[in-house]
Amino acid sequence: MTASSSSFLLKMKNIHKSFSGVEVLNDVRFDLYPGEVHILAGENGAGKSTLIKILGGVYTDHLGSVEVNGREVNFKSVQQAFEAGISIIHQELSLIGELNVAENIFLGKEKSSYLWLKKSQMLDYSEQFLSKLGLDINPKDKMQDFSIGIQQVIEIGKALAFNAKIIVMDEPTSALTEPEVEKLFAIIEQLKQDNCGIIYITHKMEEIYRIADRITVLRDGKYIGTETAGKLPSEKLIQWMVGRELNQQFPRHIRSIGDVRLEAKNIFVPGTASSPAPRVDGVSFQVRAGQILGIAGLEGSGNSDLLNGIFGSFGSGAKGAIKIDGIEFKIDNPDKSIKRGLALLTNDRKKNGLVMNMNIVENVTLASLSGFSPGYWLRPKSERTNVAVTTRTLELKAESIFQCVDSLSGGNQQKVVMAKWMQTNPKIFLLDEPTRGVDIGAKHEIYELMNKWTQEGIAIILITSEMPELLAMSDRILVMHRGRIAAEFTSEQASQEKILSAALGERKTA
Amino acid sequence: MSKLMANKKYSLLFSPTIRALGALIIVFLIGLIFNADGAFYKWGTHRDMLRAVSVFGLLACGMTLVIITGGIDLSVGSILGLTAVSFSLFCIHWSRPFYIAIIGCLLIGLVCGALSGFIISRFNIQPFIATLAMMVFARGLAKWVSGGQKISTAVQQADGTYEYVPVPDVFNFINSKILWNNISVVTIIFLLCLLICAVLLIKLRPGRYIYAIGGNEEAARLSGVPVKRIKVLTYALSGLFCAVAGICQACQELQGDPEAGFTYELSAIAMVVIGGTSLRGGRGGIWLTLVGVLTIGYLEKILSINAVGEDKRLMLTGAIIIAAVLLQKTRKS
Numbered sequence: 094m095t096a097s098s099s100s101f102l103l104k105m106k107n108i109h110k111s112f113s114g115v116e117v118l119n120d121v122r123f124d125l126y127p128g129e130v131h132i133l134a135g136e137n138g139a140g141k142s143t144l145i146k147i148l149g150g151v152y153t154d155h156l157g158s159v160e161v162n163g164r165e166v167n168f169k170s171v172q173q174a175f176e177a178g179i180s181i182i183h184q185e186l187s188l189i190g191e192l193n194v195a196e197n198i199f200l201g202k203e204k205s206s207y208l209w210l211k212k213s214q215m216l217d218y219s220e221q222f223l224s225k226l227g228l229d230i231n232p233k234d235k236m237q238d239f240s241i242g243i244q245q246v247i248e249i250g251k252a253l254a255f256n257a258k259i260i261v262m263d264e265p266t267s268a269l270t271e272p273e274v275e276k277l278f279a280i281i282e283q284l285k286q287d288n289c290g291i292i293y294i295t296h297k298m299e300e301i302y303r304i305a306d307r308i309t310v311l312r313d314g315k316y317i318g319t320e321t322a323g324k325l326p327s328e329k330l331i332q333w334m335v336g337r338e339l340n341q342q343f344p345r346h347i348r349s350i351g352d353v354r355l356e357a358k359n360i361f362v363p364g365t366a367s368s369p370a371p372r373v374d375g376v377s378f379q380v381r382a383g384q385i386l387g388i389a390g391l392e393g394s395g396n397s398d399l400l401n402g403i404f405g406s407f408g409s410g411a412k413g414a415i416k417i418d419g420i421e422f423k424i425d426n427p428d429k430s431i432k433r434g435l436a437l438l439t440n441d442r443k444k445n446g447l448v449m450n451m452n453i454v455e456n457v458t459l460a461s462l463s464g465f466s467p468g469y470w471l472r473p474k475s476e477r478t479n480v481a482v483t484t485r486t487l488e489l490k491a492e493s494i495f496q497c498v499d500s501l502s503g504g505n506q507q508k509v510v511m512a513k514w515m516q517t518n519p520k521i522f523l524l525d526e527p528t529r530g531v532d533i534g535a536k537h538e539i540y541e542l543m544n545k546w547t548q549e550g551i552a553i554i555l556i557t558s559e560m561p562e563l564l565a566m567s568d569r570i571l572v573m574h575r576g577r578i579a580a581e582f583t584s585e586q587a588s589q590e591k592i593l594s595a596a597l598g599e600r601k602t603a
Numbered sequence: 604m605s606k607l608m609a610n611k612k613y614s615l616l617f618s619p620t621i622r623a624l625g626a627l628i629i630v631f632l633i634g635l636i637f638n639a640d641g642a643f644y645k646w647g648t649h650r651d652m653l654r655a656v657s658v659f660g661l662l663a664c665g666m667t668l669v670i671i672t673g674g675i676d677l678s679v680g681s682i683l684g685l686t687a688v689s690f691s692l693f694c695i696h697w698s699r700p701f702y703i704a705i706i707g708c709l710l711i712g713l714v715c716g717a718l719s720g721f722i723i724s725r726f727n728i729q730p731f732i733a734t735l736a737m738m739v740f741a742r743g744l745a746k747w748v749s750g751g752q753k754i755s756t757a758v759q760q761a762d763g764t765y766e767y768v769p770v771p772d773v774f775n776f777i778n779s780k781i782l783w784n785n786i787s788v789v790t791i792i793f794l795l796c797l798l799i800c801a802v803l804l805i806k807l808r809p810g811r812y813i814y815a816i817g818g819n820e821e822a823a824r825l826s827g828v829p830v831k832r833i834k835v836l837t838y839a840l841s842g843l844f845c846a847v848a849g850i851c852q853a854c855q856e857l858q859g860d861p862e863a864g865f866t867y868e869l870s871a872i873a874m875v876v877i878g879g880t881s882l883r884g885g886r887g888g889i890w891l892t893l894v895g896v897l898t899i900g901y902l903e904k905i906l907s908i909n910a911v912g913e914d915k916r917l918m919l920t921g922a923i924i925i926a927a928v929l930l931q932k933t934r935k936s
Contacts, residue, residue, distance in 0.1 A: 406825060428827040437825065445825055448818035450885050459815055460826040466808040513826065 387567025504535025673884025686849025691859025716842020
């Protein structure tokens with residue numbers, strides 16, 4: 094053991110890993126000092142999650158060495174990694190809604206004497222750790238009563254309760270609202286002071302430069318480089334990640350705006366049993382052919398519900414007067430909406446965008462299957478040729494069009510969803526977080542697609558939680574707050590500050 | 604490139620179809636070894652096995668459709684009993700022509716299934732519960748229409764005496780063997796229904812929708828798939844196949860027993876699962892179910908020609924179910 098290696102909290106080197114003969118990590122290295130945030134960057138499929146899974150003891154058949162606190166380790170299970178102080182906070186939370194906070198924190202590690210649980214002791218411990226994280230919550234409350242953001246923080250608390258020294262966060266902010274993100278960053282700051290090392294994975298540029306101390310980039314399973322954040326400007330970072338130069342991050346071209354495509358008046362979406370306030374309360378707007386209308390709003394503002402309501406996801410529960418190309422349209426169900434030229438890309442493709450165990454062809458033709466099956470008989474040949482053409486225009490990367498979608502990367506999955514809606518020839522495309530969980534190269538391609546669609550006269554309504562994207566791509570921006578429109582801006586007027594203050598519900602005299 | 608090829612070969616070798624076939628082949632080989640003095644080499648043994656599994660196979664056809672949507676149909680055994688009784692009533696007691704009896708029974712099955720499907724999709728009730736209710740209800744209905752008696756050719760007269768009426772021709776026909784005594788009519792009926800399911804699942808639009816609903820119901824709904832209609836259709840078809848099975852059962856037993864089909868739903872589920880169709884929905888297929896039906900059929904036949912008692916047969920069948928499902932499971936690791 095040398096003196097220099099002992100100052101590292103973690104040192105991974107010469108890591109190789111292959112899946113049934115296909116190499117996914119090739120001589121990768123990574124290290125981590127105590128008290129730093131080390132960003133692990135790279136496009137989807139670069140090998141980030143594989144590396145993390147090796148660290149976390151999920152994969153055990155890799156080559157190379159892993160040292161924790163200067164000591165060579167060889168984890169054989171997740172449990173062993175956890176005991177060595179490594180805690181991984183996954184994108185999908187592993188909390189159980191029906192159990193209370195303390196029970197979740199101690200899940201699988203309950204304090205007990207023989208069979209009897211030491212409940213009060215666990216409750217006290219939990220309260221202690223949560224207050225350390227600045228959370229004033231009762232550990233007896235059920236997990237499902239908290240927002241995703243709070244749950245995420247509780248998950249971190251769970252890591253700390255067991256003295257985790259290396260904390261891995263995999264896109265922790267993807268489901269968080271702006272204030273929750275701030276809270277998370279404050280906690281990260283505190284963890285740094287406690288000499289924890291944090292490995293942070295994200296696709297959001299602004300986050301990288303806000304919290305990074307160092308950045309390591311992987312590409313196609315290879316180590317590209319490590320640099321302190323200050324010495325790695327974003328252009329260079331992107332270049333490292335994609336291996337080519339992207340001259341423009343957000344390429345919104347000249348717009349050719351036509352007639353009104355969609356006119357919505359007094360859209361109303363009722364609340365749910367648990368929160369009876371209407372999710373969308375009397376929203377009216379217009380969007381023209383070739384236009385991109387951005388709808389900003391924090392989580393719970395109702396912007397996503399607005400798109401779903403118009404599309405008929407809630408059935409006829411959503412009310413309001415809608416005209417498409419000047420013709421009245423009654424909200425009923427997705428089937429009817431699709432026939433009238435609406436398409437909705439939902440914000441969670443795994444949950445409700447794709448049938449994960451079907452192949453690309455079956456997913457792409459799902460929304461337009463009647464066109465491929467006159468008289469109910471499927472026409473596999475015409476399905477194939479059509480899908481092949483569409484996927485080629487989208488530059489979808491797959492072994493074949495019969496590949497199962499769950500083995501595709503996030504960006505390519507999103508392209509499958511887009512291909513599905515392109516097959517329906519939509520007039521109005523409702524895009525709810527189209528670039529969520531998509532790598533930078535694919536993001537760029539999605540922006541180009543949006544440009545292409547608007548040139549063809551399609552109207553787009555865009556929701557995105559990434560402010561720079563919203564500002565750059567939208568021609569007009571509506572800001573929603575508590576189910577109502579709080580402000581409207583043209584693309585020239587809009588700024589990040591103005592949108593955020595409107596979204597937070599601040600009234601401005603201007 | 605060679606790596607890719609190897610990969611493909613590997614995945615083909617361990618595809619669900621091959622794995623399911625593996626279990627069948629093993630059972631078949633056991634039959635070749637323990638052939639009971641050559642009984643297993645005779646076509647007659649195989650013909651009788653096919654005849655014995657046909658009624659179960661018919662139930663498994665509908666069950667496969669339902670399970671692929673992510674549902675389950677517990678009412679198949681009861682609907683079989685109800686239609687077996689109804690068929691006997693139509694043909695023997697009321698002396699209706701066979702085509703009226705067949706159409707009537709098919710309608711009864713169809714309506715029972717469609718009702719389950721309607722309750723499931725309209726009121727969002729779990730398939731397990733809705734079809735459990737239908738299972739109890741249909742059994743009750745079978746007992747009510749039959750007065751709790753087996754409907755046989757011994758017809759009670761006004762004076763209380765029993766008189767034997769001749770067995771209707773349709774019973775004898777369905778219960779017969781054709782092609783020079785080489786195959787049972789019920790087996791032909793089963794294979795026809797299997798073919799119908801295969802066409803539906805592989806060639807027709809609703810079949811694609813059935814898989815999509817099982818794979819991700821919400822994504823299917825948001826893609827414009829008429830989820831409710833497809834679900835009603837699936838359960839209705841399951842009911843229809845139950846009715847076909849009920850008619851066959853009545854003909855084989857030469858009577859309509861209101862208790863017929865008791866616990867058959869579990870055998871049907873076992874056959875579907877052994878084939879490799881996932882109870883979680885979205886994965887599986889009708890040919891896999893054929894493999895499952897044959898696996899159980901051969902297993903039982905081999906054990907019975909070797910004079911293994913029912914006790915041991917049941918225990919072995921239980922073990923085979925677990926073994927077959929384990930075979931399917933190791934696929935992903």
